[in-house]
Amino acid sequence: MKSLTTSAHIEPDTRFRVTPFADRVNPFVCLRIGGDFVELALMARLGTSEALRALAAAAIEAAGVLDAMAADTTEVTSRG
Numbered sequence: 001m002k003s004l005t006t007s008a009h010i011e012p013d014t015r016f017r018v019t020p021f022a023d024r025v026n027p028f029v030c031l032r033i034g035g036d037f038v039e040l041a042l043m044a045r046l047g048t049s050e051a052l053r054a055l056a057a058a059a060i061e062a063a064g065v066l067d068a069m070a071a072d073t074t075e076v077t078s079r080g
Contacts, residue, residue: 001051008038 010033017032028045031052044052 006040008035008040011035 013035015032015034017034019030019032021028021030026045028043031042031044033040033042042055
């Protein structure tokens, strides 16, 4: 991955879109993640599908951690 650091908050209404560019010389897909003020575009060329799968796995792991945090918070508040 090329180097760029930025941050944005994912919100419940965050949009995701995949657009294929089947160019004969340089085919790639564009994964767009966007909201009202920020849009992140990730371009993935041939040979990078495993990196996209790793990104998806990390996102699923992060979602699981958020679910566990929400469950812990609910448990603490209900005991409160």
